[in-house]
Structures are given as C-alpha cells and as structure tokens.
Amino acid sequence: MAEHHQKRNSAIQRVALVLTCAIAFALLAPPRAANAQDAFSCIEELTDDEVQYRIRFIEGKLQDGKKHAARWRYSWMGVYLALGGVTTYLAIDANNDNNDADYFGWGVLSLSFYAGALLSAASPAPDVWGAKRIRRMDGSTDVARQAKLMSATETLKKANGVQGFAAGPLGIVGGLTFGVVVGSIKATQWKGQSPGLTAALYIVPPFIAGIQNATAPREAMSAYESYRGIACSSHYYQQEQDALDFDFSAGPGGARFGIAF
DSSP states (O other): OHHHHHHHHHHHHHHHHHHHHHHHHHHHSOOOOOOOOOSSTTGGGSOHHHHHHHHHHHHHHHHHHHHHHHHHHHHHHHHHHHHHHHHHHHHHHHHHTTOHHHHHHHHHHHHHHHHHHHHHHHSOOHHHHHHHHHHHSOOSSHHHHHHHHHHHHHHHHHHHHHHHHHHSTHHHHHHHHHHHHHHHHHHHHSTTSOHHHHHHHHHHHHHHHHHHHHHOOOHHHHHHHHHHHHTTOSOOOOSOOSSOEEEEEEETTEEEEEEEO
C-alpha cells in the first residue's frame, strides 16, 4: 500500500512540475507589441470639449466596472479568510493528536490562505475608488480640467495594471510552484501518510489561483486599451452636434451621399 501511495505521489509531482513549466513559459514569453498610442502625450493640445469628453469617458468606464471589481476583491478576501479559519482549526486538531504530517499540511495551507487574504486587502484598488475620486476633482477651469484629465488617465492606467496583474498567469504559476514545493516536502518527509492531504497540497493552491484568475475583473484593461485608441486621435467624435453633417462624393464608379445626425 505504501508503495502504491508513493507511485501516486510521484505521478502527481511530475504532472504539477510539467504544468508549472508550461505556465512559466507562457508568462516569460515575449509580449505582443502594443500599437496603441500614448494616452498622456497630447493632453495640453486638446480643446476643452475634447478634455471634458475624455474625462467623462474614463469616469464612466471606471464606474461601470466598479461593482465587479469591488465584489471580486472583497469576496475573495472573505473566501481566503474562511478557508484560513477552517485549515487553522484542522492544523490545531492535528497538532493535538501529535500528527506531524497533517499538522504540516493544514498549517501551510492556512498560511497560504491568510497570505491570499492579506494580498487582497493590501493591493491597490483604483478600479474601485477611481470613478469617485475623479468625480470629486475640481473641474471649474480649463487648466483644472486638464489636470483632472491627467489624473483620470493615470488612475485608469493604474487600474489597468492592477487588473492585468490579477488576471495574468503569475498567480497560477505561484500557486503551482507553492503546491509543488510543499507537496514534495510532505510526500518525502512523511511517505505514505495522509496521501489525500498530500494531493490537496499539490492541487488546491493552483486550483484556487486559477478560479481567482478566471473571475478577475478586466473592465479597466479593456477601457484603457479603448481609451489609448482615442486619447490623441485626430478625429474627435462628439456625443452631441449642433448641426447636421453632410457627406457627398462622386467619381467614375458612382456617387455617395450621407447625413450624420
């Protein structure tokens, strides 16, 4: 029976190692080139109407994504604290029974869960508070509105970075690495003891990291890329126009006539 558990633990180690290497390669692979323009380079050249439009765009996008960002952040904080509490209880119970193998397994899991809760609480949250802060900034003059747009753009950029980190593969790679290390320690230090817990050490950290990654908000990332596409565009698309816009052209192949409202 002990030999069977040892073979199963060895197989789990190999699978976890392969997954770790694969995701690490995806993480370290060169990123695709970004063709979007710099969002800060032309703020001083924009008209006041263009500045106000961009402020509304950024504030609206952050406001639209606020609920998801806040729900994801605080829900995962609660999940990690709950899992930390359960595994702490199991670690204490194993310690009272002088079961060192289970004490180690539940103990390291509880520490990882508390670390996850701490990271959730301590990481910046511009995607949560950004819209409210932008709305409260002074916009009474042209100069103030330019400064407001500069701050709003910086806030959206930070929100993009935070969500990019949360939705990126680094968390899964970290979970896999942690699982392989602690699972291997338990499998070699206490051979054949509580194989189910050993398997959980390999599987649970990357599994939870994967779920957290899959549910992470991405609205600010999408909004930032969209905004970079219009930030310094030579074409300013107003939401309201005072007059009709006529478009007429003719050539050998025919004619075109259009009216924009």
